[in-house]
Amino acid sequence: MDARGRTIRGRFIHAPRPDGIEILSDALVAVDERGTISAVSTPAESGHADRLSAARDAGTLVELPRRASVLPGFVDLHIHAPQYPQLGKALDVPLEIWLYRYTFPLEARYADLAFAERSYRLLVGDLLAGGTTTALYFATLHGEATLLLAAICLELGQRALVGKVAMDHPDNCPAFYRDADADAAIEGTRALIREVGRLEGNDGLVHAVATPRFIPACTDALLEGLGALVGECGCHVQTHCSESDWAHGYVLARHGRTDAEMLDRFGLLTRRTVLAHSNFLTPQDMNRVAARGAAVAHCPLSNAYFANSVFPLRAALARGVRVGLGTDISGGPISSMLDAQRMAITASRMLETGVDPDVPAERRGRPGSRIDVPLAFHLATAGGADALDLPVGSFAAGRQFDAILVDPDAPGSTLRLFDDVDGEEDYLEKIVHTATRANLATVWVAGRPVAGAASGG
Numbered sequence: 001m002d003a004r005g006r007t008i009r010g011r012f013i014h015a016p017r018p019d020g021i022e023i024l025s026d027a028l029v030a031v032d033e034r035g036t037i038s039a040v041s042t043p044a045e046s047g048h049a050d051r052l053s054a055a056r057d058a059g060t061l062v063e064l065p066r067r068a069s070v071l072p073g074f075v076d077l078h079i080h081a082p083q084y085p086q087l088g089k090a091l092d093v094p095l096e097i098w099l100y101r102y103t104f105p106l107e108a109r110y111a112d113l114a115f116a117e118r119s120y121r122l123l124v125g126d127l128l129a130g131g132t133t134t135a136l137y138f139a140t141l142h143g144e145a146t147l148l149l150a151a152i153c154l155e156l157g158q159r160a161l162v163g164k165v166a167m168d169h170p171d172n173c174p175a176f177y178r179d180a181d182a183d184a185a186i187e188g189t190r191a192l193i194r195e196v197g198r199l200e201g202n203d204g205l206v207h208a209v210a211t212p213r214f215i216p217a218c219t220d221a222l223l224e225g226l227g228a229l230v231g232e233c234g235c236h237v238q239t240h241c242s243e244s245d246w247a248h249g250y251v252l253a254r255h256g257r258t259d260a261e262m263l264d265r266f267g268l269l270t271r272r273t274v275l276a277h278s279n280f281l282t283p284q285d286m287n288r289v290a291a292r293g294a295a296v297a298h299c300p301l302s303n304a305y306f307a308n309s310v311f312p313l314r315a316a317l318a319r320g321v322r323v324g325l326g327t328d329i330s331g332g333p334i335s336s337m338l339d340a341q342r343m344a345i346t347a348s349r350m351l352e353t354g355v356d357p358d359v360p361a362e363r364r365g366r367p368g369s370r371i372d373v374p375l376a377f378h379l380a381t382a383g384g385a386d387a388l389d390l391p392v393g394s395f396a397a398g399r400q401f402d403a404i405l406v407d408p409d410a411p412g413s414t415l416r417l418f419d420d421v422d423g424e425e426d427y428l429e430k431i432v433h434t435a436t437r438a439n440l441a442t443v444w445v446a447g448r449p450v451a452g453a454a455s456g457g
């Protein structure tokens with residue numbers, strides 16, 4: 001069902017703030033012809049009954065099934081599009097070996113546009129079906145294939161920020177997969193920004209992002225040049241930051257300073273920066289990141305394989321760092337943002353209690369670390385939207401209607417609601433823990449149905 005020009009009546013669940021969810025029962029959400037929400041109301045509000053009859057009289061009212069709920073679409077704040085073909089495998093070695101052994105050879109194959117087209121088309125379709133309505137993508141160092149990814153997102157209707165990976169350091173990038181030099185990487189980034197802006201029909205759905213892979217893969221000249229470009233054009237920036245013992249230690253050894261300090265010196269730590277992982281941020285780093293207004297993409301599943309630690313999410317939030325969630329495929333072997341939420345909750349519980357039974361309970365964990373479903377859901381929706389300053393992630397007038405219809409009665413459902421056991425207040429917890437793609441009946445971006453059994457997608 002196309003939501004543009006319609007008023008939708010049903011249950012809407014969102015978490016505009018980190019401290020809890022709002023359930024808008026029997027609500028009306030009106031969507032204009034451009035996919036922007038024009039009004040939201042619940043039965044207790046004045047004018048609601050009039051709006052209901054007006055929509056009914058105009059024939060624009062859509063009534064959703066009683067047991068269904070509408071959620072904001074998910075924002076994947078860190079994902080490597082070219083790594084999709086190795087999703088679910090090659091997770092047996094540390095980060096620095098994984099890059100050389102598996103990942104750089106795979107990413108190098110995107111010089112072949114036919115390969116890129118097949119892989120990217122499959123990925124974007126699968127992500128939309130999984131409810132990811134916005135994605136912040138690392139692509140590869142190839143300009144043409146990266147532009148193709150942007151075009152595919154536009155065609156299939158996914159809101160996206162897409163980066164040509166910049167990496168030129170001869171010590172940490174193989175000869176077969178690195179930019180020729182700093183100038184080539186900077187010019188490639190500049191060209192992508194220009195070309196994405198010129199894609200036919202792109203009225204702001206897809207953007208280009210400056211994407212220095214991480215400090216170890218970049219020369220100082222490249223980082224300086226990208227910082228200057230970002231200062232000039234104000235585009236978004238994404239990079240990996242203090243991810244693992246090795247990556248964090250490498251930057252300290254090369255510069256005598258942390259990743260966050262160095263990114264700041266290079267002009268790469270701005271309100272439009274997203275730092276993936278960031279597990280080893282110091283308290284001073286967190287203050288610096290918060291002061292610059294940069295955000296962290298927390299990738300709990302991938303951290304279990306490559307980060308040697310759990311990201312101290314509560315500590316970062318307490319210091320005012322903006323945080324969203326990422327799948328980090330294929331470092332994280334699952335592309336679903338439902339799984340990212342589950343893993344964020346699980347990892348936080350393990351950080352809180354600690355994991356080694358040989359250590360006494362009182363010294364085993366980090367008290368006060370746990371997060372719950374509402375906070376994980378906030379991070380996956382409004383938190384990610386806020387990190388990108390995009391008008392999505394919750395239901396309010398002026399925001400884009402990027403949304404997911406969750407149907408517990410869909411064929412193949414794994415979400416079991418018991419009317420005589422569950423109240424409305426239980427629905428979100430059950431959805432986050434037990435729903436699968438089968439339950440995502442329709443996925444909308446800017447009101448356009450882009451996936452889901454009920455959308456014909």
Ligand SMILES: O=c1[nH]c(=O)c2nc[nH]c2[nH]1
Pocket residue numbers: 080095099103213214240243302306328331
């Ligand atoms: O999880 C990760 N995936 C990557 O592709 C990568 N590159 C640098 N650091 C990285 N970490």
